[in-house]
Amino acid sequence: MSRPTMNDVARTAGVSLKTVSRVVNGEPTVTPDLAARVRAAVETLDYRPHLGASLLRRNDRRTRMIGVLLEDVSNPFSGVLHRAIEEEAHARGVHVLTGSLGEDERRERELARAFRQRQTDGLIIAPTGSDQTYLSRFTGTPIVFVDRQPSGFLADTVVSTNVAGAAVAVRHLAAHGHRRIAFLGDNQRIPTARERFRGYLQALGHRPGPVVHELRGEAAAERATIALLRRADPPTALFTSQNLITIGAVRALRRLDRHRSVALVGFDDFPLADLLEPAVTVVAQHPARIGRVAAGALFERIDGHDGPPREIRVATTLIARGSGEIFATGN
């Protein structure tokens, strides 16, 4: 025998199907006596309502399920973001479908489509692709972007104050006497990455130091840093615009035994940054806050809010720990 239906419950309780439906859905218009009998039948049959069937017939077509697309659920920034979103959802009795995108544009599109097809009430996306035009067909599904803003499609977006944060980092280095401050960054097609570069340029007036873009991952950042420090005229300080790049740079400085002489400020905090020698100065983002705000915005939209797309900026915080307070040596 298969799973019991409302009909089975009705039969064993000796009531009509509709009465069972009323009890299950907590409608108040049922006599306590009948309600008790229904609940007993539910118990003995181990009845569980079929959410899909209920959804099919309901007017209020909410699945109470949202989709979250992140760069990689195993990286610390995404993890904290994810957790914060999950908490907000949990508080509303909403479940979360999760997907990691890596750098795969196609996977972003496919997962977004697939999640929507599952009738998720809304989507939170940290876009990895360089074009989100495909989302314009997603009518009826609220979308909020986090961490990176979209291209070719407009919706609520929650991101850090990248320009200001990067500028603060670079000015901090300049204040410690540095004149040749290198920029190490990643994919410049991503608006967020461009903003951080802009902050760097802004802070240095128009006298930038050496610049390296398109660094993918720790290893690439380590190699690039080594190359930079072996140049004839090496930088005395580094600004790394992303956490994996920061870690790569730390490894490079260690290998060259320059970690006590070359200053470093990274964008985005990471676990144990405070336990390294020297501890790493960063401009911290607040992924938990970003997640909370993004989830809040999404649920507002789901609940019918219909204003124009908002861009919400979350402030960053400079955390001086040592690596950024190394002074420039004479040159």
Add this chain to the structure above:
Amino acid sequence: MSRPTMNDVARTAGVSLKTVSRVVNGEPTVTPDLAARVRAAVETLDYRPHLGASLLRRNDRRTRMIGVLLEDVSNPFSGVLHRAIEEEAHARGVHVLTGSLGEDERRERELARAFRQRQTDGLIIAPTGSDQTYLSRFTGTPIVFVDRQPSGFLADTVVSTNVAGAAVAVRHLAAHGHRRIAFLGDNQRIPTARERFRGYLQALGHRPGPVVHELRGEAAAERATIALLRRADPPTALFTSQNLITIGAVRALRRLDRHRSVALVGFDDFPLADLLEPAVTVVAQHPARIGRVAAGALFERIDGHDGPPREIRVATTLIARGSGEIFATGN
């Protein structure tokens, strides 16, 4: 106007509803001409099949969705586990519902029930509660446990070789001359935690050093370590049985400036362990492998495999980095 249905598509394409169904489901028995007309109609109407309705009628009641319950999606071990599971699922066209449990037993039960109610094809659970008896009612939903084995309910379980791994760690310390090796551990109601303690005892014959259990989180571990080292007869080496505890211990050693004199081996690796001073020796678990294996086992069950519950052990690896190779000083 609302979302188009198969009927709408049928009407605009001038065919029967069933023909549309055939095209949408890729059944081969449709003339190219009709199929093309259907696809055109799908395109112009922006039709998307309603998964819920389809599920309701199908014989093969697969949602192609699994549920994953983890301790905390924002901790690195869980994150890597999660990603590995997601990759296996993705390869099979399956989506993942995720939930974090913290230390909340009730949340475990509630989420497991809720996910099952959503007709997830199976569940992967890193149990936080001390009793999984409630799962015995979950007939028809395959379950696999990861990281920690269940109590009161039996199912496939994928865990590290905790006893052996802990013993290796402790013997490694003993081999460096240590005789007073402390154990710092967490919740002893969790079988996994007990196993690690057992490995510790096993390695020391019956001459254990100081033992502290029930440490919850980094801060507690830090305090406990400080207290331990201030005793009259302090340990010369520490075995920390979990990654947050290891980090707490590192902080304590730093604060007391004993990080170069007291040896430390931790159970479970963590990011940047190799960049600390001294780099932290660990018995590494392999969360990615655990995740892959667990997902594999779950999908086997979903595909109908019906053997007895299996306990699958994943080996650990000692990674000597420095902190575990500090020799005992005369005493």
Add this chain to the structure above:
DNA sequence: ATGAAAGCGCTAACAA
């Protein structure tokens, strides 16, 4: 307060 009937969007079983 309770129930009967209709139908949500789709697929199974069968017929043409």
Add this chain to the structure above:
DNA sequence: TTGTTAGCGCTTTCAT
């Protein structure tokens, strides 16, 4: 190859 009919498990609407 195509179409017709019934019905998945539930909620709606309308009657009682």
